[in-house]
Amino acid sequence: MNTKIIRVGFLAVALALSLFAQTARAETPFIIVASTSSTQNSGLFDFLLPKFQRQSGIDVRVLAVGTGQAVRLARNGDADILFVHHKPSEEKFVADGFGVARFDVMYNEFVIVGPARDPAAIAGTVSAAAALNLIAGAEAPFVSRGDDSGTHKREISLWQQAGIDIAGLTSNWYRETGSGMGATLNIAAAMEAYTLADSGTWLNFHNRQGLKILLRGDPLLFNQYGVILVNKATHPHVKSILGQRFVDWLLSPAGQDAINSFAIGGERAFTANAPADIVLPSKEQSE
Amino acid sequence: MIQADAPTILPLELKDVSLQAGQHRLIKDVSCTLDAKDVTIIIGPNGAGKSLLLRLCHGLLTPSAGAIHWHGANGRDPSLYQAMVFQRPVMLRRSVRANIDFALSLRKVPRRLRHNLIEEALHRAGLNRFAKTPARVLSFGEQQRLALARSWALRPQILFLDEPTASIDPAATHVIEEVIMAMRKEGTKIVMCTHDLGQARRLADEVIFLHRGRILEKSGAAEFFAGPKNDLAQAFLRGELLWWHRRELTPP
Amino acid sequence: MTDFGAAISTAFALVAHLDRDLSEVVLLSLKVSISAVLIASVIGLPIGAALALFRFPGRTIFIVVLNAFMGLPPVVIGLIVYLLLSRAGPFGVFGLLFTPTAMIIAQVLLITPLIAALARQVMETLWLEYEEQLRSLGTTPLRALGALLWDGRFSLMTAVLAGFGRAIAEVGAVMIVGGNIDHVTRVMTTSIALEVSKGNLALALGLGIILVVLSVLVNGMVYFLRGNQRQGGTL
Numbered sequence: 001m002n003t004k005i006i007r008v009g010f011l012a013v014a015l016a017l018s019l020f021a022q023t024a025r026a027e028t029p030f031i032i033v034a035s036t037s038s039t040q041n042s043g044l045f046d047f048l049l050p051k052f053q054r055q056s057g058i059d060v061r062v063l064a065v066g067t068g069q070a071v072r073l074a075r076n077g078d079a080d081i082l083f084v085h086h087k088p089s090e091e092k093f094v095a096d097g098f099g100v101a102r103f104d105v106m107y108n109e110f111v112i113v114g115p116a117r118d119p120a121a122i123a124g125t126v127s128a129a130a131a132l133n134l135i136a137g138a139e140a141p142f143v144s145r146g147d148d149s150g151t152h153k154r155e156i157s158l159w160q161q162a163g164i165d166i167a168g169l170t171s172n173w174y175r176e177t178g179s180g181m182g183a184t185l186n187i188a189a190a191m192e193a194y195t196l197a198d199s200g201t202w203l204n205f206h207n208r209q210g211l212k213i214l215l216r217g218d219p220l221l222f223n224q225y226g227v228i229l230v231n232k233a234t235h236p237h238v239k240s241i242l243g244q245r246f247v248d249w250l251l252s253p254a255g256q257d258a259i260n261s262f263a264i265g266g267e268r269a270f271t272a273n274a275p276a277d278i279v280l281p282s283k284e285q286s287e
Numbered sequence: 288m289i290q291a292d293a294p295t296i297l298p299l300e301l302k303d304v305s306l307q308a309g310q311h312r313l314i315k316d317v318s319c320t321l322d323a324k325d326v327t328i329i330i331g332p333n334g335a336g337k338s339l340l341l342r343l344c345h346g347l348l349t350p351s352a353g354a355i356h357w358h359g360a361n362g363r364d365p366s367l368y369q370a371m372v373f374q375r376p377v378m379l380r381r382s383v384r385a386n387i388d389f390a391l392s393l394r395k396v397p398r399r400l401r402h403n404l405i406e407e408a409l410h411r412a413g414l415n416r417f418a419k420t421p422a423r424v425l426s427f428g429e430q431q432r433l434a435l436a437r438s439w440a441l442r443p444q445i446l447f448l449d450e451p452t453a454s455i456d457p458a459a460t461h462v463i464e465e466v467i468m469a470m471r472k473e474g475t476k477i478v479m480c481t482h483d484l485g486q487a488r489r490l491a492d493e494v495i496f497l498h499r500g501r502i503l504e505k506s507g508a509a510e511f512f513a514g515p516k517n518d519l520a521q522a523f524l525r526g527e528l529l530w531w532h533r534r535e536l537t538p539p
Numbered sequence: 540m541t542d543f544g545a546a547i548s549t550a551f552a553l554v555a556h557l558d559r560d561l562s563e564v565v566l567l568s569l570k571v572s573i574s575a576v577l578i579a580s581v582i583g584l585p586i587g588a589a590l591a592l593f594r595f596p597g598r599t600i601f602i603v604v605l606n607a608f609m610g611l612p613p614v615v616i617g618l619i620v621y622l623l624l625s626r627a628g629p630f631g632v633f634g635l636l637f638t639p640t641a642m643i644i645a646q647v648l649l650i651t652p653l654i655a656a657l658a659r660q661v662m663e664t665l666w667l668e669y670e671e672q673l674r675s676l677g678t679t680p681l682r683a684l685g686a687l688l689w690d691g692r693f694s695l696m697t698a699v700l701a702g703f704g705r706a707i708a709e710v711g712a713v714m715i716v717g718g719n720i721d722h723v724t725r726v727m728t729t730s731i732a733l734e735v736s737k738g739n740l741a742l743a744l745g746l747g748i749i750l751v752v753l754s755v756l757v758n759g760m761v762y763f764l765r766g767n768q769r770q771g772g773t774l
Contacts, residue, residue, distance in 0.1 A: 005685045005689055013581055032720075045721075077627055078626050182736025182738055206738040367677065381690070390676045393679075
């Protein structure tokens with residue numbers, strides 16, 4: 001009967017391997033982009049990547065995580081491109097030798113959303129800091145990402161601008177979800193709480209219930225996205241030629257136009273702002 | 288594969304064999320010799336250690352003290368020439384045929400020889416028509432017959448049986464006793480324990496009376512049933528409940 | 540809740556359309572989890588049987604650890620596999636991170652302890668019944684192991700199915716090591732997580748319904764095969 005057992009075991013392994021083989025079939029060239037959930041959730045990548053794919057033949061595999069995690073992934077060499085929205089982290093990434101160079105790609109904005117009945121009465125306020133002060137003063141529920149993402153980092157700096165010490169706060173109106181933007185918005189909707197959201201995710205978010213934008217337009221809410229090619233000198237396996245082509249395309253008129261033409265519900269979601277006079281470092285070497 | 292005409296591993300000699308479990312000595316200084324022929328029946332009240340003694344002989348248990356010796360083995364592995372039928376038949380979750388086949392394959396019987404051995408064993412036990420039936424849907428009595436058939440197929444020189452008919456009705460018991468006697472006729476040494484005195488009378492050539500881990504009497508069947516020398520054995524034959532008199536009736 | 544009604548109709552609509560994206564995701568889910576279950580069974584079942592059969596120093600500790608590992612959070616497994624497969628980790632050179640292979644590895648680690656621990660319990664009961672008889676027949680340990688696995692095969696299916704259930708329903712590990720990359724490593728559970736984060740609750744629930752139905756189908760199929768076999772006389 002042992003022969004039977006061995007036969008069954010052998011069959012199982014063979015079956016597993018054949019499934020394996022199918023999943024690991026010969027692939028078109030690809031790069032891995034570590035990015036944020038905001039770009040993914042907004043639907044931007046679904047719109048952009050097919051255009052790039054058609055033009056270049058390169059598949060782009062997107063990891064949509066928080067900015068903090070995206071930076072860590074890229075630091076470990078697990079991505080070829082870093083495409084996030086927290087300039088200080090990005091510049092540090094390059095300065096530490098993990099990235100080749102950082103380029104502005106596009107921007108949108110952060111918005112403060114909250115329940116339509118607006119218990120802290122922040123609607124009409126111009127300054128984000130003032131609005132946060134009103135929320136704190138009213139002890140109206142506020143949910144924070146609390147996940148070291150770009151949005152979370154921005155929120156923390158806004159509280160600092162408002163002069164409120166969030167770290168030392170022991171109160172039950174301020175809650176950290178420790179989750180992505182979408183999950184946090186779901187919680188905010190259920191709790192009738194305020195939260196800081198990026199406009200891309202917000203525009204494409206379908207479970208708003210009573211939530212609406214209550215404040216936007218403060219210059220402090222400007223949300224800049226940057227792209228960085230991971231440094232081949234630090235991580236030799238990085239697909240720098242393929243990656244550079246993606247960076248080049250994003251910054252090129254074709255890529256920038258594509259970004260500008262992406263709209264959600266008739267509203268432009270991102271505004272391209274790559275430097276017009278950019279000298280692309282790879283133009284000569286990669287082609 | 289064991290040759291049918293291989294020289295016998297018997298006689299079996301037990302020398303001062305004891306079995307201890309924790310504080311309790313369950314088998315106490317047993318010495319005896321079992322010869323190649325005939326049916327030896329071990330009788331005695333519950334808890335006398337009959338099953339343990341069988342397991343010690345068969346090698347399923349290792350004695351705490353003393354020695355077990357197969358005088359005819361001459362360097363061969365004695366376990367290859369033995370088989371055992373338990374009180375509760377243990378059947379693999381396979382067909383009747385496959386159960387016997389499995390036992391034969393463990394004894395390294397070549398595949399081409401197995402078929403005939405299986406057929407014959409099934410025939411002897413009257414189980415031919417069940418060959419393809421899952422063994423575990425057979426009745427208890429049929430399963431016990433299958434256990435016997437499985438042992439038969441192995442052609443053991445010695446067969447141990449641990450109260451094989453303890454929970455079986457008289458008709459089924461009769462069939463099983465017939466199979467046992469047929470095996471004896473073919474030359475297999477039978478060692479069986481029972482507390483069914485009628486069965487002992489029907490089958491025994493030799494009787495061992497075991498009480499509280501000791502052999503109190505070992506004699507020919509006719510002699511034993513005519514009148515045992517040991518007073519406890521006499522009491523047992525009369526049907527007295529020995530375990531009621533532990534203190535008063537100490538063995539000589 | 541109107542969401543439930545919407546979810547059910549969404550689920551029907553999804554199945555009715557069966558667009559390529561959905562079938563891709565469903566197929567990948569099945570491929571990854573079935574591969575993981577097959578591999579984990581080949582590893583876990585003999586381990587379980589061996590634990591039932593053999594006494595060796597450290598066996599009790601091994602069993603305790605194994606039982607504890609049954610409840611290991613998938614995220615922890617995901618993290619461990621991520622650290623191992625990361626370019627900065629010991630197996631980084633293979634470039635397996637963010638591929639279905641990485642997901643299979645994570646799921647194998649996740650469910651092997653479960654399958655082994657459940658198999659041990661089944662095998663121990665069986666061995667209790669078989670031990671004397673098999674020893675009397677003169678079995679070798681390896682043959683005993685084989686007999687236990689073969690005779691326990693129907694009970695062992697339960698262990699294997701439990702493993703499959705845990706694998707196909709798990710999101711934490713595959714999210715970390717797979718990355719939920721569209722068309723590459725996106726499976727049912729990560730799709731559901733993604734749709735939840737987009738606030739598409741009805742769509743997420745619809746996908747959830749399909750996942751449940753799928754799980755029921757697989758279980759039902761195994762149960763059916765098992766029933767047929769039993770009647771076939773190999774009980």
